[in-house]
Amino acid sequence: MNEENSKLIWTYMQEAGDRLVGKLPPSKRHPKGRNPYAHIAICVRSKFGMTYKEIPDERIDEVIEYIELLVKNPS
DSSP states (O other): OOHHHHHHHHHHHHHHHHHHTTTSOOOTTOTTOOOHHHHHHHHHHHHHSSOTTTSOGGGHHHHHHHHHHHHHSOO
16 A cells, blocks of 8 residues: 555544444453454454555555444444
């Protein structure tokens, strides 16, 4: 992903994390609460098989749609 798109996705991921604060279900693995920012990054990496910086520019819309899905359906 080029630098401009990478920055755009990073900002979008941070904003999504802000919207998920306090909305993720509790987990025994995270007794102090879950980190919504890490959750977004881990889910993106898991779905696309690479970090957000490694995803091709052509898939930027797909990444944004997936992040929106994560915000609408916290898990």
